[in-house]
Amino acid sequence: MSASDDDIPARLLAWYDRHARTLPWRSPPGAAAPEPYRVWLSEVMLQQTTTAAVAPYYAKFLARWPTVEALAAADDGDVMAAWAGLGYYSRARNLLAAARMVVERGGFPDTEEGLRQLPGVGAYIAAAVAAIAFGRRAVVVDANVERVVSRLFAIAEPLPASRKAIYERTGAITPASRAGDFAQAMMDLGATVCTPREPRCLLCPLSADCAARAEGEPGRYPVKAAKRAKPTRRGAALWIERERAVWLVRREGTGMLGGMRALPDDGWSARSDGSGVPDGEWEDAGVVRHGFTHFDLELAVHVSRTATPVGDGEWWPLDKLEEAGLPTLFAKAAARAGAR
């Protein structure tokens, strides 16, 4: 490094004062912090999800449930349906459970340790909310920070083994004041300058400090462990129609798409072979392909107007299908069934 670590937060915050992104859940640099509810809601939505994808959902949730009290009083099915399409549905289940805990205890915890007790709040979100909403010094490490810090210090150890070292290095450059702005500055830097491919080092306020840049190939970091191949599973979904209505069920439990409204299926999510359509006269409506995090799915869509409804469900009017809150997989299957 050409300068001491002490200068890093100062340079980064000066950069942030001029280049902070404007985002719906964020206050401008130096302004009063947003309400904890808004920070928490945005952080939950932003897990593994782009800001562009989150923005409309954040607006919708805030308009419909403006406070944590309103959210705590919401109907479970309404919240799940409002989350439909955003993915990682355990987030919605935990969101509601956490809102009810917060109301029960009379407000948000204002420490990392307290926040960690809420379901769906892990190390990252607890630190982010403590820093951004409550102004506490907290070491905030997300994937952006992992990338920036890996490059800044040329950490050669691959992720995820390097997480501990990254946390310590991040802690060493996190300032006592403006920790929330510092965290958001690191994330903005990672999102707009220190990008995964072809980082724009000429625009970076930390380029003089960056060991990876000094080495000449900053895009080499962070080093990542090899990932495993994604298998393909096959399954079937059932479109059972009567009088302009379709039979929808609610998926149980906390597994794949748990808690979400869905088409009946053959159990593909619990098995890898996919087999078996119940007796009856089924028309083949084709196959929907959908990629999940750890496997690809080829879902055959079977259509019947005479088959007996499967399981515990309800007849849903076709002209209101958009309001059913189907996850994207089943929205695709519905489109396939309708297009036959």
Place this chain on the structure above:
DNA sequence: AAGGCGTGGGC
């Protein structure tokens, strides 16, 4: 502690 857990966009 490594794998389950969604989806859409960029290249």
Place this chain on the structure above:
DNA sequence: TGCCCAAGCCT
């Protein structure tokens, strides 16, 4: 097209 990636958490 196929792969990588995006403000991770839970078990």
